[in-house]
Amino acid sequence: MAPADDASLSTAPDAAAVRSLAVPSDGAAETGPGTVVWHRTDLRIADNPALAAAAAASDRVLPVFVFDPGFHDERGAACDARIEFLHDCLRDLDRQYRDVGGAGLTYAHGDPLDVLGRFVDAGWDVVAGATATGRYGRRRDDRAREELGVRFVAGDGLVRDADRPRDGWSDRVESWFASEPFDWDPRSVAVERVETGVDPDRVAGAYGVDSTKTRVPTGGRGPAREKLDAFTERIAGYPGSISSPVDAREGTSGLSPYLRFGCLSVREVHRHVDERAPDGRGKSMFVSRLFWNRHYTQKLLDWPGWLDEAVNPVYRGFNRDRHDPELVAAWKRGETGFPMVDASMRCLRETGWLNFRMRALCASVYFHVLQQPWRIGADHFFEHLIDGDAAINYTQWQSQCGLVGRPGLRLYDPRKQVRDQDPDGEFVTRWVPELDPLPAAHLDAPEKTPLAVQRETGVRIGEAYPYPVVDYEAARSEFRDRYGAVHGAAAARLADEEIARRASLSGGLGAARTIAADHGDARDPEEADAATATQTDLADFG
Numbered sequence: 001m002a003p004a005d006d007a008s009l010s011t012a013p014d015a016a017a018v019r020s021l022a023v024p025s026d027g028a029a030e031t032g033p034g035t036v037v038w039h040r041t042d043l044r045i046a047d048n049p050a051l052a053a054a055a056a057a058s059d060r061v062l063p064v065f066v067f068d069p070g071f072h073d074e075r076g077a078a079c080d081a082r083i084e085f086l087h088d089c090l091r092d093l094d095r096q097y098r099d100v101g102g103a104g105l106t107y108a109h110g111d112p113l114d115v116l117g118r119f120v121d122a123g124w125d126v127v128a129g130a131t132a133t134g135r136y137g138r139r140r141d142d143r144a145r146e147e148l149g150v151r152f153v154a155g156d157g158l159v160r161d162a163d164r165p166r167d168g169w170s171d172r173v174e175s176w177f178a179s180e181p182f183d184w185d186p187r188s189v190a191v192e193r194v195e196t197g198v199d200p201d202r203v204a205g206a207y208g209v210d211s212t213k214t215r216v217p218t219g220g221r222g223p224a225r226e227k228l229d230a231f232t233e234r235i236a237g238y239p240g241s242i243s244s245p246v247d248a249r250e251g252t253s254g255l256s257p258y259l260r261f262g263c264l265s266v267r268e269v270h271r272h273v274d275e276r277a278p279d280g281r282g283k284s285m286f287v288s289r290l291f292w293n294r295h296y297t298q299k300l301l302d303w304p305g306w307l308d309e310a311v312n313p314v315y316r317g318f319n320r321d322r323h324d325p326e327l328v329a330a331w332k333r334g335e336t337g338f339p340m341v342d343a344s345m346r347c348l349r350e351t352g353w354l355n356f357r358m359r360a361l362c363a364s365v366y367f368h369v370l371q372q373p374w375r376i377g378a379d380h381f382f383e384h385l386i387d388g389d390a391a392i393n394y395t396q397w398q399s400q401c402g403l404v405g406r407p408g409l410r411l412y413d414p415r416k417q418v419r420d421q422d423p424d425g426e427f428v429t430r431w432v433p434e435l436d437p438l439p440a441a442h443l444d445a446p447e448k449t450p451l452a453v454q455r456e457t458g459v460r461i462g463e464a465y466p467y468p469v470v471d472y473e474a475a476r477s478e479f480r481d482r483y484g485a486v487h488g489a490a491a492a493r494l495a496d497e498e499i500a501r502r503a504s505l506s507g508g509l510g511a512a513r514t515i516a517a518d519h520g521d522a523r524d525p526e527e528a529d530a531a532t533a534t535q536t537d538l539a540d541f542g
């Protein structure tokens with residue numbers, strides 16, 4: 001997005017406004033004016049560890065969201081639709097505070113350290129929920145802790161207090177799911193607010209936020225609860241609707257953007273489904289996804305480098321020498337000549353959402369077939385996904401590409417995905433309308449359509465729609481050779497404790513050592529066709 005009149009938004013609130021917040025006359029001055037709750041990705045007042053801690057510590061809390069120019073200006077990695085979704089969530093958070101009798105949410109703007117520093121100078125304490133972040137966020141939070149004394153409150157189910165976080169991890173997460181939510185009593189604290197002149201509309205105007213995406217859900221806790229209720233009703237149909245990109249749109253929960261911005265806590269979702277959904281496969285599969293959410297987030301907590309470089313050093317720079325900007329552009333635009341990939345990439349760009357299988361397919365074709373550097377692809381996803389969550393997106397990309405060094409590379413065949421997941425061509429022709437006149441039988445590989453059919457339907461491959469940008473079989477086999485040549489070395493590196501820790505496998509260091517022992521230095525990686533491979537089961541989180 002282009003900043004429109006960024007200059008009109010200075011750092012706010014200014015120090016005078018912060019000082020002007022009246023200090024209560026009841027002696028609270030001795031303990032300071034109160035506690036600021038710095039909201040980040042926890043845009044709710046229920047089951048919020050930082051808010052509960054603030055309310056326990058002070059009679060006055062002041063909830064703040066800081067619009068950080070680094071997120072909103074040209075350095076920001078989020079598409080406008082994700083920012084608009086965030087803005088919905090913030091308006092909703094403001095309402096949540098008002099609904100319980102508080103004054104609402106304070107919208108601040110500027111470098112969070114500058115903004116929070118003004119409160120600290122005026123005597124306020126600051127608390128925030130601890131979150132898993134990449135290196136930038138970790139540096140920011142470290143500075144906030146060291147320079148301003150910000151207290152980061154854990155309570156998101158991730159393991160922070162153990163030398164080996166993966167030992168007994170699933171038991172700990174399970175007991176966190178079962179534990180009581182964080183609570184606070186709005187009648188026992190005054191929720192304060194300071195007027196800053198900043199609000200989501202002004203920020204949108206100042207930074208030129210204006211999304212062109214369609215079908216983007218409305219952010220906020222209200223819409224999130226509606227989705228959760230509706231999904232709980234239809235959960236029995238969940239297993240049958242996960243894989244097809246058409247069925248998944250209405251069949252999976254649609255909760256990912258709400259979980260990403262913390263409109264609901266993962267624990268709240270777990271509890272709701274546990275208590276209200278009928279027992280069965282749908283429920284157990286869904287609950288295992290909530291574990292995956294925590295599993296991938298734990299990975300980023302364990303190593304902030306996931307966003308920047310391959311977790312296994314052997315794969316650092318893999319595909320870099322093959323970087324071809326035209327191939328990357330064709331993938332981004334949805335013009336690769338592989339209809340399922342093209343439909344998915346156009347759908348991602350227009351709606352900001354794809355189901356798991358299509359995300360995995362696009363990542364696989366990008367890295368294994370087009371053989372392009374993984375980070376560019378992962379960044380593109382992260383930009384366009386409404387649920388773009390650094391912790392899940394980059395770790396999933398590395399897993400799907402095979403950068404960890406585990407055996408069992410998942411190579412998705414884009415043509416098989418059409419036959420299996422979209423046999424009538426509904427998804428493909430919705431997003432690649434130029435193929436609509438072709439009989440569905442040719443949609444898996446339009447380039448093989450007999451010329452007579454091309455003439456008859458007017459769909460000339462090479463004109464109306466491109467030939468595949470690479471020869472699929474040749475590229476796949478070449479990738480296997482290149483990958484296989486170094487996989488043994490990569491697996492062997494998992495014996496290195498430092499690498500094993502950062503890989504943060506669900507089975508801990510033991511699992512990493514077993515892979516190194518069984519597969520280290522092997523000549524060929526084991527391969528599993530993703531179309532038949534099953535994903536990690538809940539039982540694997542031991």
Ligand SMILES: Cc1cc2nc3c(=O)[nH]c(=O)nc-3n(C[C@H](O)[C@H](O)[C@H](O)COP(=O)(O)OP(=O)(O)OC[C@H]3O[C@@H](n4cnc5c(N)ncnc54)[C@H](O)[C@@H]3O)c2cc1C
Nearest residue numbers: 252253254255256289292293356359360387388389393396
């Ligand atoms: C390359 C790639 C990138 C991805 N990037 C993201 C991302 O940025 N943000 C994101 O939330 N999910 C991401 N996912 C995981 C998954 O595709 C989405 O969570 C899911 O499609 C969201 O739709 P839903 O909420 O309807 O899912 P549901 O099937 O209803 O699942 C419920 C919740 O479980 C969690 N979940 C489901 N599948 C996974 C998974 N495989 N890994 C981790 N958590 C999971 C999510 O929080 C999701 O909202 C990615 C997957 C891949 C392969």
